[in-house]
Amino acid sequence: MLATRALSLVGKRAISTSICVRGGHGVAKVDDYALPAYFDRRENPLPDVQFVTELNAVQKSLKEKEKGSWATLSNEEKIALYHISFKQSFAEMNEGTKEWKSVIAGMFFFIGMTGLVVLWQRKFVYGPVPPTFESEWKEKEVQRMLDMRINPVEGFSAKWDYENKEWKK
Amino acid sequence: MSLAKPAMRGLLGKRLRFHLPIAFALSVVAAAAFKYGVTEPRKQAYADFYKQYDATKEFNNMREAGIFESVRPTGK
Numbered sequence: 001m002l003a004t005r006a007l008s009l010v011g012k013r014a015i016s017t018s019i020c021v022r023g024g025h026g027v028a029k030v031d032d033y034a035l036p037a038y039f040d041r042r043e044n045p046l047p048d049v050q051f052v053t054e055l056n057a058v059q060k061s062l063k064e065k066e067k068g069s070w071a072t073l074s075n076e077e078k079i080a081l082y083h084i085s086f087k088q089s090f091a092e093m094n095e096g097t098k099e100w101k102s103v104i105a106g107m108f109f110f111i112g113m114t115g116l117v118v119l120w121q122r123k124f125v126y127g128p129v130p131p132t133f134e135s136e137w138k139e140k141e142v143q144r145m146l147d148m149r150i151n152p153v154e155g156f157s158a159k160w161d162y163e164n165k166e167w168k169k
Numbered sequence: 170m171s172l173a174k175p176a177m178r179g180l181l182g183k184r185l186r187f188h189l190p191i192a193f194a195l196s197v198v199a200a201a202a203f204k205y206g207v208t209e210p211r212k213q214a215y216a217d218f219y220k221q222y223d224a225t226k227e228f229n230n231m232r233e234a235g236i237f238e239s240v241r242p243t244g245k
Contacts, residue, residue, distance in 0.1 A: 147234035153218045154211065
């Protein structure tokens with residue numbers, strides 16, 4: 001109880017960077033991955049922390065100059081300030097990778113493997129096709145369809161010339 | 170390094186004002202193309218087929234071919 005009261009008095013930023021004292025049991029080490037991190041993301045344009053955490057002397061003086069009027073900053077200084085806070089520009093972070101080549105290559109590879117498996121199946125797994133696929137059967141089937149006048153207006157029988165008993169040219 | 174301020178509002182409205190008339194026009198074109206490319210020729214094909222259609226003759230041809238079970242071909 002006392003510890004939580006004490007923690008609420010400390011600033012929000014300080015909680016994450018200070019050590020956690022819970023119930024008098026001791027100190028919990030805060031790992032790096034648990035702290036706010038910097039990342040370049042289009043969806044999240046303002047990350048939780050700056051990119052450069054420890055400023056050198058030049059950068060510190062630049063930050064002091066930033067507190068004044070921005071009109072006095074030159075273009076190079078503005079770019080330097082940007083690079084203190086951010087790592088990549090939007091143009092840099094949005095550019096595509098060459099990953100699609102690997103993706104297409106992987107696709108072709110696995111399609112090829114599947115083709116080999118299918119060929120092996122055709123030879124060693126499947127039995128013979130039914131007799132309805134033989135040429136004789138198919139001829140009788142077509143003749144019966146023509147006799148029944150299947151689709152005589154625009155489809156199957158429409159293409160058969162009944163007078164000359166041949167397919168229409 | 171002073172860029173113009175980008176448009177902040179009315180983006181959807183602008184897009185709709187541009188794309189909706191085009192979409193409407195293309196839909197009408199697609200419908201008209203289907204009507205005059207597919208349905209009208211089909212209606213005409215059916216009309217032409219049945220103009221010269223003799224049902225009795227066709228029935229007798231089918232009967233002779235032996236596909237019916239209720240009437241066998243003549244002479245059997």
